[in-house]
Amino acid sequence: MRDDGDQADKIDDTNEPIPVTKDQIRFVTHDPQPVVPPRELNAWERTIVDRLLSAPFPGRQAALGQAATLRVDAECPRCPSVWFRTEAAPDELILSGGERYWGIAPCEFHGRDLDGVPYQILLHIEDGLLAWIDAFRFGPEPFLQRPDLATADVVCA
Amino acid sequence: MVGLTNSSGAVVNSYAYDPYGNATSVSEQVSNPFRYIGAIWDASTGLYKMGERYYDPSVGRFTQLDPLGTGYAYAGGDPINFSDPSGLSEEAGDPMTNIGGAGYGEGDGSGYESGGPGDEGATADLSEPIPVTSDQISFNTEHATRGGGRLPAGTSMHEVESAIDQDLTKRSLRMNETIRERIWVRGEEVEYRAYRRSPTSVWVGTYFPTKRK
Numbered sequence: 001m002r003d004d005g006d007q008a009d010k011i012d013d014t015n016e017p018i019p020v021t022k023d024q025i026r027f028v029t030h031d032p033q034p035v036v037p038p039r040e041l042n043a044w045e046r047t048i049v050d051r052l053l054s055a056p057f058p059g060r061q062a063a064l065g066q067a068a069t070l071r072v073d074a075e076c077p078r079c080p081s082v083w084f085r086t087e088a089a090p091d092e093l094i095l096s097g098g099e100r101y102w103g104i105a106p107c108e109f110h111g112r113d114l115d116g117v118p119y120q121i122l123l124h125i126e127d128g129l130l131a132w133i134d135a136f137r138f139g140p141e142p143f144l145q146r147p148d149l150a151t152a153d154v155v156c157a
Numbered sequence: 158m159v160g161l162t163n164s165s166g167a168v169v170n171s172y173a174y175d176p177y178g179n180a181t182s183v184s185e186q187v188s189n190p191f192r193y194i195g196a197i198w199d200a201s202t203g204l205y206k207m208g209e210r211y212y213d214p215s216v217g218r219f220t221q222l223d224p225l226g227t228g229y230a231y232a233g234g235d236p237i238n239f240s241d242p243s244g245l246s247e248e249a250g251d252p253m254t255n256i257g258g259a260g261y262g263e264g265d266g267s268g269y270e271s272g273g274p275g276d277e278g279a280t281a282d283l284s285e286p287i288p289v290t291s292d293q294i295s296f297n298t299e300h301a302t303r304g305g306g307r308l309p310a311g312t313s314m315h316e317v318e319s320a321i322d323q324d325l326t327k328r329s330l331r332m333n334e335t336i337r338e339r340i341w342v343r344g345e346e347v348e349y350r351a352y353r354r355s356p357t358s359v360w361v362g363t364y365f366p367t368k369r370k
Contacts, residue, residue: 017329022322024359025351029208030305074305081305102309103348103367118335118352124365126307134304138335138352138360 028136030076032083038071045072045082047149048133052105052123055156059093059101059128066091066130076135078142080121083132092128100128111152113137114144121147158191178205178214197315304363309345312366317342321349321361330359339367 041049049067053060069087076082093101102125109121122134137143161170169186178193192198196205196212204211210219301307302314320342330336330353339348349364 015331015333017331017334018353018356019329020325020327020353020359022326024357025322025325025361026358027303027318027361028363029303032305076305083305099368101368102365104365117354120350120362122363122365124306127309132306134306134363134365136304136362138350138354138362 026140028138028140030079030081030134030136032074032081033077034074035072038073038085041070041072041082044080044146044149045133048109048121049123049130051149051154052107052109052121055106057106057157059125062091062093062128063105063125063130070130074132079137080135080143080146081133084130086129093125094128101125102127104134107154107156109147109149109152110155111147113147117141119143119147121152158189158193158195161187161189174214177217178212302364304365306363306365309366312343312345312347317347317364318361320347321351321364324349325351325359325361332356 049070053063053067066086070084071087072082073085074083105123105125108123110118112118117137117139119135119137124131124134126132135143135147159172159174160168162168170189171182171184172180172192173182174180174193178196180192190197193205193214194207196207198205199211202211203215204213204220206212207219210221212219302317308314308317320340324338324340328336330351332353332355335350335352337348337350339346341347346367347364348367350362351359352362353359
């Protein structure tokens with residue numbers, strides 16, 4: 001029987017580390033659905049992009065240029081994640097070695113949903129382009145509420 | 158998936174299936190793991206990998222119980238009207254028409270996009286443009302993560318997740334402990350986030366390639 005584990009409050013007094021076995025490992029899955037036609041970012045999404053690009057990192061100027069023309073072309077029905085396209089041909093984020101940037105913006109949001117399950121919100125950059133907002137809970141259920149950015153922690157590398 | 162086009166729009170692969178996903182015709186010029194409703198085809202076993210489970214089209218059933226332990230049935234036993242690409246539950250829609258033009262995942266460097274030559278049996282006027290609706294669009298997931306992100310060409314979700322499994326099973330995590338780790342997969346650095354939610358479950362929230370030199 002699979003245990004999706006809503007047992008976050010059942011902590012052994014000792015809370016000893018438990019070896020991870022393969023059958024315990026689960027992967028969070030998103031299911032992007034197209035938005036036709038692509039739409040403008042809403043205020044919540046715009047706040048995420050602006051805050052997560054607020055710290056300096058290689059390619060930040062290009063990222064800010066892309067951010068100005070972002071449109072949402074896919075979204076997740078069970079979570080606040082959205083996927084982007086950029087208008088026109090934006091400047092790409094290029095690393096010092098000439099490769100395009102892959103990874104995440106240097107800042108991210110961390111918080112807990114109403115039931116205490118932790119969530120994180122990351123801004124992904126793929127092949128030199130701002131690609132998507134990754135909002136995930138560590139579990140199979142949908143978010144109980146859209147994360148309150150005012151109370152979430154902003155963690156910067 | 159009923160077809161694959163190259164970057165010029167020419168059809169290079171085409172597929173047809175019966176309602177249960179048994180291939181009735183296959184024409185391939187390029188290698189492609191994705192078949193019926195976008196599931197990954199394993200020719201060695203004759204099974205499709207659909208999200209959480211493997212599906213056997215010869216008997217029209219999954220090979221494992223669903224995660225809730227309620228059954229093996231595929232698409233509620235009605236593959237004409239429903240599909241179940243995640244292996245978790247049936248979804249309304251016509252599983253035979255998983256076609257479309259460029260969608261999310263376009264331009265992944267593979268040079269190929271998901272898409273199809275047409276809905277078999279349809280009698281549309283081929284000279285007229287057909288409005289694209291969201292239910293017609295399918296995604297190229299060849300280099301996709303389970304979370305909806307992309308991986309560099311040359312890596313696959315299966316490889317990355319296997320590497321994460323290997324890395325995680327060398328570790329011990331306390332209850333409510335979150336970790337952020339980096340591993341190497343085919344020369345690509347991949348970061349993942351994991352959290353022990355219960356004594357019997359560890360959730361990987363996301364993983365993604367990193368090149369930030």
